Amino acid sequence: MAEKEVPFCIFFREARSVFKLDELGREIARIALPAALALTADPIASLVDTAFIGQIGPVELAAVGISIAVFNQASRIAIFPLVSVTTSFVAEEDAITKVSPEPRDNESQDIQSQDVEGLDTESQSNSENKELIPQNRSVYKSKTTATSFEVVKPKPEKKHIPSASSALIIGAILGFIQAVFLISGAKPILSFMGVKHGSPMLKPAQEYxxxxxxxxxxxxLSLAMQGVFRGFKDTKTPLFATVAGDLTNIILDPIFIFAFHMGVRGAAIAHVISQYLISVILFWRLMEKVDLLPPSLKYMQFARFLTNGFLLLMRVIAVTFCVTLAASLAARLGPTEMAAFQVCLQVWLTTSLLADGLAVAGQAILASAFAQNDFSRATATASRVLQLGLVLGLVLALILGVGLHFGARLFTKDVNVIHLIGIGIPFVAATQPINALAFVFDGVNFGASDFAYSAYSMVTVALFSIVFLFILSSSYKFVGIWVALTIYMSLRALAGFWRIGTRTGPWKFLKS
Structure with missing residues (x-):
């Protein structure tokens, strides 16, 4: 019967159940809502930075805009592969551990060799509602042995997840490399982005x-740890840490920028302090759940991490190059165009990341389902998160189409910048459904560990999009850049659907 279905309908079937709060719906909500809030917290903090700096002047706003674009895109090159691979691997390892826990002496063996076939659906749903600790009776003292004078407190044994240790080590190394690269190469990087010698944007951009x-x-480090928590289907802890850090950033911004008269330097310092606070909170919480000291290097499975991470690195470089090129082309048009582009881009990315919460939920649940060969659950999860993503995109399009016209003045008082923001609003609003589906398709394919297809398809999309960016920006300037970005997101969503819709790769089971 499945072979006769139209591929598009396979993943949008039973649409009447899109808001149904059944077991799957509740699990998606438990993961997606905190994840979406955590993902949007940092872009919101960047929006707050943008709003405060916009009060200084349009040159400073444009300068910080191009610096944020450079930093974010450099970070994504390292973050995206690390977080995505970590989430899938931790979810797989955690699901397998819950099914057939091994003695500690055998934990150094390859986790993928454990046989997990035959898991029934009931045991899976029960395990998802319990704390992230090994379900081993020996972990706890029996309450019957306690006297009436003592209070027995359960002492959960820490989990032994190879991917958690690997992610932290790789994250620390990549973070140090990124810091050295951006600090030592700030001037030539900004020059490549269009901020040439003599530009009024150069000094504030370089400082920031x-x-x-x-x-x-x-x-x-903080985002590597978020990947670990997502793999455990715990998105509340990253949310708490991120909100605590970003509130600190928002409080320190006006103090450093205006009270201490530090300008853009104050905004940067406030942001750095907030990031280290987030890292400390997450590390403290992770130490309570996971044994981060592996018995050997073989236990950490670096080869598996690096192989799949390299595939996603190809993908993120392609994505990064497209967005960075768009920012560079806007910067070459002048400070006014770059300031308007920065506001539109930050809003575009912030709202799009709401859909990434659904992608995180889909990835975590699908990774567990595939590890347990529960294909019916995989199909149901893919359908539900895609349906929710489309609805979310339509709602965001309506909100932004109306609200951004009134909210533009929160970012700047410059009349010319506000005028250009008004030109960009239709593109920001109209692309929300496309963006939402593109993000959710990414999560679905990552949950199936289909990293190779995700990498190669994105490189192809990027090549076409780069051509459109050059052609349209040279002819239609600011508008042309946004038309090209719209084409880019459309191709990205189509590529995400193609693999699932044609029922190839890990989705071959849909043919049976």
Whole structure:
């Protein structure tokens, strides 16, 4: 019967159940809502930075805009592969451990060799509602042995997850490399982005980029740890840490920028402090759940991490190059165009990341389902998160289409910048459904560990998009850049659907 279905309908079937709060719906909500809030917290903090700096002047706003674009895109090159691979691997290892826990002496063996076939659905749903600790009766003291005078407190044994240790080590190394690269190469990098010698944007952009780069190790470590927590289907802990850090950033921004008269330097310092606070909170919580000291290097499975991480590195470089090129082309048009582009881009990315919460939920649940060969659950999860992503995109399009016209003045008082923001609003609003589906398709394919297809398809999309960016920006300037970005997201969503819709790769089971 499945072979006769139209591929598009396979993943949008039973649409009437899109808001149903059944077991799957509740699990998606438990993971997606905190994840979406955590993912949008940092872009919101960047929006707050943008709003405060916009009060200084349009030159400073444009300068910080290009620096944020450089830092974020450099971070994504390292963060995206690390977090995505970590989430999938931790979810797989945690699911397998819950099914057939091994004695500690045997934990150094390859986790993928454990046989997990035959798991029933009931045991899976029960395990998802319990704390992230091994379900071993020996972990706890029996309450019957306690006297009436003592209070027995359960002492959960720490988990032994190879991917958690690997992610932290790789994250620390990549964070240090990124900091050195951006600090030492700030001037030539900004020059490549269109901020040439003699430009009024050069000094503030260079100051902001160098100072903010000091927080790169904290950013990489915190996001690596977020990947671990997502794999455990715990998105509340990253949310708590991120909100605590970003509130600190928002409080320190006006103090450093205006009270201490530090300008853009104050905004960068406030952001760095907030990132290290997030890292400390997450590390403290992770130490309570996971044994981070592996017995051997073989136990850490670096080869598996690096192989799949390299594939996603190809993908993120392609994505990064497209967005960075768009920012560079806007910067070459002048400070006014770059300031307007920065506001539109930050709003575009912030709202799009709401859909990434659904992608995180889909990835974590799908990774567990595939590890347990529960293909019916994999199909149901893919359908539900895609349906929710489309609805979210339509709602965001309506909100932004109306609200951004009134909210533009929160970022700047410059009339020319506000005019250009008004031109960009239709593109920001209209692409929300496309963006939402593109992000969710990414999560679905990552949950199936289909990293190779995700990498090669994105490189192909990027090549076409780069051509459109050059052609359209040269002819239609600011508008042309946004038309090209719209084409880019459309191709990205189509590539995400193609693999699932054609039922190839890990989705071959849909043919049976």
């Amino acid at each position: 980029l160098k100072l903010r780069s000091l927080g790169a190790p904290a950013v990489l």
